[in-house]
Amino acid sequence: MKKLINAVDDVVRESLAGLAAAHPDVLRVSLDPVYVVRADAPVPGKTAIVSGGGSGHEPLHGGYVGPGMLDAACPGQVFTSPTPDQIEAATRAVNGGAGVLHIVKNYSGDVMNFEMAAELCQAQGIEVRSVVIDDDVAVENSLYTAGRRGVGTTVLAEKICGAAAARGYDLAGVEALCRRVNANGRSMGMALTSCTVPAAGKPTFSLGEDQMELGIGIHGEPGRERAALQPAREIAERLTGAVVADLPFRGGDAVIAMVNGMGGTPLLELYLVYGEVERILQRQGIRVARRLVGNYITSLEMAGCSVTLLRADEEMLARWDDPVLTPALRWGI
Amino acid sequence: MKKLINAVDDVVRESLAGLAAAHPDVLRVSLDPVYVVRADAPVPGKTAIVSGGGSGHEPLHGGYVGPGMLDAACPGQVFTSPTPDQIEAATRAVNGGAGVLHIVKNYSGDVMNFEMAAELCQAQGIEVRSVVIDDDVAVENSLYTAGRRGVGTTVLAEKICGAAAARGYDLAGVEALCRRVNANGRSMGMALTSCTVPAAGKPTFSLGEDQMELGIGIHGEPGRERAALQPAREIAERLTGAVVADLPFRGGDAVIAMVNGMGGTPLLELYLVYGEVERILQRQGIRVARRLVGNYITSLEMAGCSVTLLRADEEMLARWDDPVLTPALRWGI
Numbered sequence: 001m002k003k004l005i006n007a008v009d010d011v012v013r014e015s016l017a018g019l020a021a022a023h024p025d026v027l028r029v030s031l032d033p034v035y036v037v038r039a040d041a042p043v044p045g046k047t048a049i050v051s052g053g054g055s056g057h058e059p060l061h062g063g064y065v066g067p068g069m070l071d072a073a074c075p076g077q078v079f080t081s082p083t084p085d086q087i088e089a090a091t092r093a094v095n096g097g098a099g100v101l102h103i104v105k106n107y108s109g110d111v112m113n114f115e116m117a118a119e120l121c122q123a124q125g126i127e128v129r130s131v132v133i134d135d136d137v138a139v140e141n142s143l144y145t146a147g148r149r150g151v152g153t154t155v156l157a158e159k160i161c162g163a164a165a166a167r168g169y170d171l172a173g174v175e176a177l178c179r180r181v182n183a184n185g186r187s188m189g190m191a192l193t194s195c196t197v198p199a200a201g202k203p204t205f206s207l208g209e210d211q212m213e214l215g216i217g218i219h220g221e222p223g224r225e226r227a228a229l230q231p232a233r234e235i236a237e238r239l240t241g242a243v244v245a246d247l248p249f250r251g252g253d254a255v256i257a258m259v260n261g262m263g264g265t266p267l268l269e270l271y272l273v274y275g276e277v278e279r280i281l282q283r284q285g286i287r288v289a290r291r292l293v294g295n296y297i298t299s300l301e302m303a304g305c306s307v308t309l310l311r312a313d314e315e316m317l318a319r320w321d322d323p324v325l326t327p328a329l330r331w332g333i
Numbered sequence: 334m335k336k337l338i339n340a341v342d343d344v345v346r347e348s349l350a351g352l353a354a355a356h357p358d359v360l361r362v363s364l365d366p367v368y369v370v371r372a373d374a375p376v377p378g379k380t381a382i383v384s385g386g387g388s389g390h391e392p393l394h395g396g397y398v399g400p401g402m403l404d405a406a407c408p409g410q411v412f413t414s415p416t417p418d419q420i421e422a423a424t425r426a427v428n429g430g431a432g433v434l435h436i437v438k439n440y441s442g443d444v445m446n447f448e449m450a451a452e453l454c455q456a457q458g459i460e461v462r463s464v465v466i467d468d469d470v471a472v473e474n475s476l477y478t479a480g481r482r483g484v485g486t487t488v489l490a491e492k493i494c495g496a497a498a499a500r501g502y503d504l505a506g507v508e509a510l511c512r513r514v515n516a517n518g519r520s521m522g523m524a525l526t527s528c529t530v531p532a533a534g535k536p537t538f539s540l541g542e543d544q545m546e547l548g549i550g551i552h553g554e555p556g557r558e559r560a561a562l563q564p565a566r567e568i569a570e571r572l573t574g575a576v577v578a579d580l581p582f583r584g585g586d587a588v589i590a591m592v593n594g595m596g597g598t599p600l601l602e603l604y605l606v607y608g609e610v611e612r613i614l615q616r617q618g619i620r621v622a623r624r625l626v627g628n629y630i631t632s633l634e635m636a637g638c639s640v641t642l643l644r645a646d647e648e649m650l651a652r653w654d655d656p657v658l659t660p661a662l663r664w665g666i
Contacts, residue, residue: 002542004602004638006564014565015601018608058600074536078601112598191336192531201593209335231339263599266633267391268348268411269337275351291355295628299598303634305337327626330664 001201008198012055012077019062023327025307026066033083035121036062037072039284047165047174048094051103051158054079056197057218057327060155060297066326067333069162071100078197078300079219081109087117091126099127099171103157103178105150108133110165110285131178133157135185135308137246138178138215138223150216150309153185155296156320159329163322177259177319181310185188186243189306190223190235191216195299214238218262218299232269236276239307244284249311251285256292256320258308265305270294273305281309288318296328334534341531345388345410352395356660359399365588366416368423369395370486380498380507381405381427384436384491385420387412389530390551393488393630394602400666402495404433409537411530411633412552414442420450424459432460436490436511438483439467462504464511466490468518468641470579471548471556482550485593485641486518488597488629489653492662494582496655510652519576522639523556523568524549528632537655547571551595551632565602569609572640577617582644584618589625589653591641596631598638603627606638614642623653629661 005011013031020029020036029036035052042048051061052074071094072084091100100121104114118128121133133150161178169177176240191213194203204220207213212230215223230238249255259274261267270317274293281288289312297306310316323332338344353362353369362369368385375381384394385407394406396602404427407415424433433454437447444465451461466483475482495513502510524546527536537553540546545563548556563571582588592607594600607626614621622645630639643649656665 002545002562002636004525004565004568004606006566006605010603011605014608015605018604018606018611018626021611022604022607056599056601058604063600084540145434166466192337212335229335232337233339235337264597264601264634264636265337266389266631267396267628268344268389268633271351271355272344272348272392273337273351274355275347276349278354293351293355295600298599300601301597301636303335303597331666333664 001196003198003310005198012075012150016075017061025187026325026327033086033089034085035072035074037093038063038065038092041071041094042096043096046096046098047169047171048096048100049103049162049165050074050090050094050100052082053105054081056300057101057297063328064158064326067164068322068324069158069326069329076268078199081107081113084113084116084120087114091117091121091128095126101161101171101174103154104127104130104132105154106132106147107144108146109144127171129175131182133182135182135187137186137242138188142217143221144219150219151189152258152297152306153182153310155258156185156256156310157181159324160316160319163319166322181316184311186246187306187308188239188242189304190214190239191214191302191304193264193303194220195302208267216304218297220299232273233276234301236273236280237276240277240280243307243309247311249286249309253311254287254289256287256290256310256312257288258292258296260297260306260308261295262302262304263295264301264303267294270305277307289317334529336531338531344531345408349395349408351536359658361658366419366422368405368419369398370423370426371398374404374427375429377429378430378431379634380431380502380504381390381429381433382436382495382498383427383433384421385415386438387414389633390630397491397659401499401657402491402659402662403657409558411532414440414446417446417449420447424450424454424461428459428518434464434494434504434507434511435461436487437463437465438487439465439475439480442477442480460504462508464508464515466515467649468520470519470575471521471536475550476554477552484522484551485520485591485630485639486515486643488591489518489589489641489643490514492657493649493652496652499655507591513650517644519579520639520640520641521572521575522549523547523572523639524635524637526597526636527553528635549637550632565606566609569606569613573610573613576640577644580644582619582642587620587622588619589623589643589645591625591629593630593639594628595637595643596628596637597634600627603638610640622650
């Protein structure tokens with residue numbers, strides 16, 4: 001295992017210390033329990049948004065904390081759910097009196113621990129609503145999930161709902177928008193190589209030199225198919241085709257399109273894939289209204305990519321365009 | 334070789350097509366000869382800035398084209414210098430009548446081809462000045478370089494000089510600022526793994542499972558030392574120590590600090606390294622005024638990182654903070 005780390009047990013804590021040191025104007029990090037929070041939290045009267053999940057998917061979620069996006073993020077150990085006490089403490093820290101939305105990726109541990117934290121907070125008089133993101137079209141049920149996994153649409157939901165909260169939407173309004181984003185977002189990913197969890201010290205799975213895994217999860221969970229490595233054009237067809245067919249997206253739809261890197265694939269390749277995806281969508285009359293190409297929801301150093309499409313109405317596009325100031329997404333500020 | 338590509342010969346052209354498709358509001362791509370140019374070029378009366386070099390270092394340079402940074406970028410094939418005709422055409426395309434600055438990383442092929450292009454442009458009445466960036470402290474002379482290699486300071490120079498040109502600095506003013514940035518910037522990098530050039534089809538070099546290369550170049554050129562893999566803390570000490578000692582940076586200096594990923598190292602690790610670098614600088618009384626952590630000048634999918642420090646005066650910091658709108662760096666717009 002070759003990684004830029006010190007001791008395996010310290011990876012998450014030390015990485016968060018670096019995140020805090022690099023972005024003192026935007027966020028701060030609590031270490032006991034562990035969470036990342038907006039530097040100016042709580043914002044009185046604003047609906048707050050908390051997300052979280054296992055570490056190893058950076059910039060998700062800590063890199064999305066800041067004005068116009070998340071109020072707090074709760075990172076677990078690598079590929080491990082955050083605990084209820086982390087989530088409870090973060091929820092209390094950001095509650096500005098207008099309630100808190102939990103955005104939760106659909107993994108059994110995350111869902112359970114966010115539910116427990118929500119109950120603890122509600123018992124203290126904090127209004128909490130939760131939206132579970134389950135946008136991965138690859139498989140029904142998976143290694144850590146009942147139903148569909150939550151992946152790329154989470155990034156888009158956090159941006160759009162964060163902007164809505166900044167605009168003054170109340171908790172019910174932010175929740176409704178988040179459900180609409182989830183209902184209209186679909187994703188699928190693939191891998192060329194495995195990642196290595198630091199505590200495991202060896203690759204999660206192995207793929208032959210001429211193999212790829214289609215429909216992989218962000219923790220290396222098995223996908224739809226292990227297949228012979230194909231050109232980027234075919235891979236883009238497979239991923240985009242599955243995503244488009246599922247909703248389904250139709251000619252005339254406007255979408256926000258994300259081509260996301262799994263962590264170990266260079267931008268040179270991600271842009272090449274994006275070109276293929278946009279061509280496929282154009283052919284079907286689907287209009288790409290906004291784009292995002294890069295590493296946004298990763299799986300450590302896994303090589304591979306995922307495609308996310310969100311059928312976006314005018315409100316979603318407007319909230320997408322609203323200003324945001326976080327380590328990983330920033331514009332208008 | 335596992336890559337998200339189609340045919341090896343089409344990688345650069347197809348990736349640029351994707352870049353253009355993803356950022357139609359910011360830039361466009363010319364395919365014959367190949368260059369990336371601001372969508373609104375030429376900007377009349379503004380000093381223009383052109384950079385370029387081999388592909389495989391994305392987002393450098395195409396990802397830095399846009400208002401507040403580069404007017405054009407000339408990408409060669411992977412790890413191959415752009416040709417004089419590319420550079421000449423890009424320079425003509427962005428000349429707004431106020432002259433053009435070439436920012437050139439110190440690699441023999443780049444320097445030679447930018448020189449030839451500058452002469453061709455000057456013969457046509459376009460005033461061209463050139464600044465060669467040579468900030469890599471690792472080695473004197475290298476596989477493709479006489480003198481020191483040009484690496485991370487290039488990113489900072491392009492941002493700061495791009496802002497100066499946007500502010501209305503004349504060509505001599507932008508050139509002088511660029512020379513000052515180069516004189517005050519130092520970098521050093523390291524690798525955990527090799528990258529694979531698509532046309533070669535196999536790794537550029539090999540490192541044992543317990544080895545790293547300190548002082549590596551961005552094309553996998555040999556560095557100072559092949560050593561046993563060490564904890565991130567030691568690696569940060571080695572890189573930062575060499576950089577600090579070289580200028581030298583002293584207590585009381587204000588710096589812009591960049592921890593850059595080589596392409597295959599996850600953000601989780603880069604932030605961990607950043608935390609170590611900032612602690613080392615604090616210990617020496619060096620004040621980190623601005624920070625940048627992520628993949629900014631890469632070497633395909635190489636795992637590893639580099640540290641760049643720029644001793645920054647008030648003018649550099651102000652130009653750093655100025656608005657920028659490019660695919661890879663964006664703020665204030």
